[in-house]
Amino acid sequence: MQKTWAAILGLLLFGANQLPSRGFDRAQSASPGADLKSDDLVFIGTVTKFYPVAAPRQRRRWAVVAHVDRVVSGEFTGRTFTFTVHSPAGAGLRVNRAYIIRATRTDGGYAVSELTLEEVRAPKKPPGKD
Numbered sequence: 001m002q003k004t005w006a007a008i009l010g011l012l013l014f015g016a017n018q019l020p021s022r023g024f025d026r027a028q029s030a031s032p033g034a035d036l037k038s039d040d041l042v043f044i045g046t047v048t049k050f051y052p053v054a055a056p057r058q059r060r061r062w063a064v065v066a067h068v069d070r071v072v073s074g075e076f077t078g079r080t081f082t083f084t085v086h087s088p089a090g091a092g093l094r095v096n097r098a099y100i101i102r103a104t105r106t107d108g109g110y111a112v113s114e115l116t117l118e119e120v121r122a123p124k125k126p127p128g129k130d
Helices: 002-017
Strands: 041-052 062-073 078-084 100-104 109-112 119-122
Touching: 041 078, 062 100, 078 100, 078 109
Parallel strands: none
Antiparallel strands: 041 062, 041 100, 062 078, 100 109, 100 119
């Protein structure tokens, strides 16, 4: 039974590493003081999870999923935003914490510089909402 579970787990992990990392391989870091272009995006997002991505010959091997709490500038209609970092711990990211996330438009989507992430207080829920 243990061998069966180990084999299934191994196949799942192998399969997850074979998923395409579309948009991640072209992402370049944005400079911290860069002026925002109209296509750039700034939002407050709460980190919901991290997961490893298969990105051969790339430094950014972790995907960060953030719930979009509020768009500060730019246009974004999705509920979640996923970006890559070299190390979530090295970037100072923690699950269930809110951050100001500045994303620069690239050919393959958006790029987020780990140097520009700022932790903020989580938005308060309206009274009567759980």
